Amino acid sequence: MTPALLLSLVLAQSDAPSLHYTAFIEEEAGPRTLESYDFTKWEPAEGKVNLFVGVDEANLRQTPAADAAVVTTLPLGAAVRVVARGKDRLKVGEYVNHWYSVEYVDTKGTPDAKDDQTFKGWLFGNTLTPFRFEADFDGDGEKEVATVVMSNDFKIRVRIMEPKAKPTRRVTSVDVMPAGQSYLNVDGGPVVARLIPAKTAGVTLLQLDSKPDACSDFKSTYVSYEVPENKKGVLGKAKNALDVAGLSDPPNVSSYEVTFQPGPKELTVVHSRTEEDEAGKVQKSKERQRYGFRDGVYAELKAEPPATAETQP
CATH class of the missing domain: 2.30.30 (SH3 type barrels.)
Known part of the structure; x- marks a missing residue:
């Protein structure tokens, strides 16, 4: 790999x-x-x-x-x-x-x-x-348990449990907004969840993908979990580490690809866009953004060179 x-x-x-x-x-x-x-x-x-x-x-x-x-x-x-x-x-x-x-x-x-x-x-x-994950999210050598449900206010809710912590203080949660609500005139939406292992990203993450049927919006959200000083048996905090969104409404299309660099705990997002202006001309562009992982979230590291544009009749 x-x-x-x-x-x-x-x-x-x-x-x-x-x-x-x-x-x-x-x-x-x-x-x-x-x-x-x-x-x-x-x-x-x-x-x-x-x-x-x-x-x-x-x-x-x-x-x-x-x-x-x-x-x-x-x-x-x-x-x-x-x-x-x-x-x-x-x-x-x-x-x-x-x-x-x-x-x-x-x-x-x-x-x-x-x-x-x-x-x-x-x-x-x-x-x-259907979503249950058992993994060492905080890197302390012990596995936590994570689940994904829908909240009563129509958000995607991730819960992470420290099994060895006291029952009343062993679960942390974070909410994520689903995609497509404004397009479909609804509250809520769908989610598919999967685990991103530490060997891939440098830190264990949950990836939440939301793409409603009959809708142009879609997004991916990465959720992290950290414990201060990696203390065992102590409840940490789940966080929304990064949101990445796209659009598929031809001729306007925006997609993305995510590349992880596990060593430095960084990732790169490449956004590809196709847009039509008022004159009917189609412009294509790409934008590259680099992020570093710190305190449970990804922060942009530096601005990339200006995106190139290609004009078509």
């Missing part, structure tokens, strides 16, 4: 897991009803884990009701199997979703299956996610 690994934009594909939560903007479409929400629906899985708990200390309920008795409490990242989806979409708190019957196996951290304990109950759909 070369020191600089070129990463082209990776967007949602038909075989890749994704997550979305949207609703029409209230001022434009009138008061929201249950049917005005659109969200990811999960299907039952036969004999296998297919989702994860995206919030910490989620209450597994005996029945599909917010005030039902609690079977057990599940930690961030707990693996569950969907058994069934409740028929009706409902509003619980500030979320609209379905209740799901799920199965959770508590292994108690032991390899002996005889010690496993199986729990069955109900979770509301907003607590579930």
Whole structure:
């Protein structure tokens, strides 16, 4: 592998897991009803884990009701199997979703299956996610757990947990705006998440790609996690390290490529643009920007030479 690994934009594909939560903007479409929400629906899985708990200390309920008795409490990242989806979409708190019957196996951290304990109950759909990552985000030699969900105010929410920290102070979160909201007249949007390992970027990152259907906007956001002085068992802070945005609205097109330099913890973003002026002439340009990683974010290092332009009839 070369020191600089070129990463082209990776967007949602038909075989890749994704997550979305949207609703029409209230001022434009009138008061929201249950049917005005659109969200990811999960299907039952036969004999296998297919989702994860995206919030910490989620209450597994005996029945599909917010005030039902609690079977057990599940930690961030707990693996569950969907058994069934409740028929009706409902509003619980500030979320609209379905209740799901799920199965959770508590292994108690032991390899002996005889010690496993199986729990069955109900979770509301907003607590579930296909995105769970376990990695050493802060470089202290111990792995953290990260999940990606949609917040009740239609943002992409990344949570990162220090498993050895105290339960009340073991999770940090950061919110990211999805792309395409103004174009589609909605709040919210989709997200596809993947892990960028430290050997690629010099620091472990989460890459969040947002590209709504039938929309010109798209973007990638990189999320970092750092602990002061890399102290083990101490909760750090998740941060939005960098946003990169593009547009596909021919003849106006803007795309980007990101190249990581892991040694110095730097990256380069190359923006390619095609624009049509009022006279119908098409101009093409490229702009290169360099960023250095410091205190959990990427800051531009220096201005690059002026972009070159090419004019076509």
